[in-house]
Amino acid sequence: MASFNIEKRAKTDGSFSYRAVVRVKKDGKIIHRESKTFSKKELARSWGLNRSSAIENDQVFNRGTVITIFELLNLYFNDHDLWNGTGRTKQFVIKMLMGCDISKLKSNELRTSDLIEHCKNRRSAGAGPATIYHDIAYLRSVMKKAGPVWNIDANHKIFEDAVPVLIEMGLVGKSQKRTRRPTDNELDKLRDGLKERMDYRPNGKVRIPFLDILDFSILTCMRIGEVCKLRWEDLNEDHKTILVRDRKDPRKKEGNHMIVPLLAGSFDIAMKQSRYDDLIFPYNSRSVTAGFQRVRNALGIEDLRYHDLRREGASRLFEKGYSIEEVAQVTGHRNLNILWQVYTQLFPHKLHDKFLANE
Structure with missing residues (x-):
């Protein structure tokens, strides 16, 4: 049954x-909650009446069947159109949530x-706020697709109220920027x-040129996935440029x-x-990073990821005096603030070299 109430709140300016x-309650439990704030009580009351009426008339909640969240996650897993376009991190989290x-x-x-309760259980198991945040974000993403894709009832609007509470309790949070x-x-x-x-542990029949790929990754600031997809046909030898296809972009x-x-x-x-291949570096990107990680671990180098080489390359360009717009042309960043905040970690002592070079 749907019902509503009006909460009056005082603002800092006295208004x-x-x-x-x-x-919405079912069997004595609240299964859905949504809210909206207005400047006038009459507007709030009108909205509350309309939303309650829409729910009671089956325009929201009874339009589809009800299944368990496990079954919903399994539907997502078995939908090739959705699953194949999902990143590895999200795939891992969805499989974990099913258990x-x-x-x-x-x-x-x-x-x-x-x-x-889920977040507290994950915290007890050793997961940090940033990791747990992925659980909530990806579960919400799946539940938002339940209605339009499978005609399934899923209370995805609960996240609007839940996320601020989870943040306030310190159960979820954004990851720290790596430097x-x-x-x-x-x-x-x-x-x-x-x-x-490379000399003593060749990878099967094909030896991966780890040194070349390492230096190329730093100099170009490319992700390893981009490096391993570069094509000879996209290389312009006259201009010394290359077309990087499908660069990562959250908007596209x-x-x-x-x-x-x-x-x-x-x-x-x-x-x-x-x-001998259409690709310049025809190797599996996971094999490249796996080789890097094994060597790194054997050397006892701590907290260094292959992706950190991208930050290394961008920071070197800044230290050499390139402008942020010029560095973005190399890294592919559309948002210059992200480039500056996340991919820039200058070594202070390198500024002496730049000063001496300009004397």
């Missing part, structure tokens, strides 16, 4: 606002208290280790092609690769 809160207690709940009966850059000594050790791996999943300059020695590294 009042009116919040209409609509609730959690929260998956036993009905799709239209999820409550804030259920989410709090890790490899030192010159660490890079020298990595190069020696990777060279030894495909077709985000970009011409990138191959600065410093990156062009020479590309040119010396064998041309």
Whole structure:
């Protein structure tokens, strides 16, 4: 049954606002809650009446069947159109959620208290706020698709009220911005280790040129997935540029092609690769990162990820005096604030070199 009430709230300027809160109960439990704030009580009351009426008339809640969250996640897993376009992190989280207690709940009966309990259980298991935030974000994403894709009732609006509570309780939160850059000594050790791996531990029939890929990744600021998809046909030898296809962009999943300059020695590294394949670096990106990780671990280098090489490359360009717009042309960032805040970690001592060069 749907009902609503009006909450009067005092504002800092002495005036009042009116919040209409609509609730839906089933078997004595609140299974849905939504709210909206207005400047006048009459507007809040009108909205509350209309929303309650819409729910009672089956325009919202009884339009589809009810299944468990596990079954809903399984539907997503088995939908190739959705699953194949999902990133590895989200896929991992969805599979993990299918084994959690929260998956036993009905799709239209999820409550804030259920989410709090799930987050506390995950915290007890050692997960941090940023990791748990992925649980909530990806579960919400799946539940929002329940109605339009499978005609399933899913209470996805509960997240609007739940997320602020989870943040306030410290159960979920954003990840800390990484500032890790490899030192010159660490890079020298990595190069020696990777060279030894190439000489004595070839990867099957094809030896991965770890050293070339390492240096190319730093000089171009490319993600390893981008490096391993570069094509000879997209290389412009006259201009020393290359077309990077489908660069990562949160606003555009495909077709985000970009011409990138191959600065410093990156062009020479590309040119010396064998041309037996359509790809310049025809290797599995996971195999490249796995080799990097094994060498890194053997050397005892802590808290260094392959993706940190992208930050290393961008920071080097800034230290050499490139403008933020010029660096963005290399890294592919559309949002310059993100480039500056996340991918820039300058070594203070390098500023002396720039000062001396300009004397």
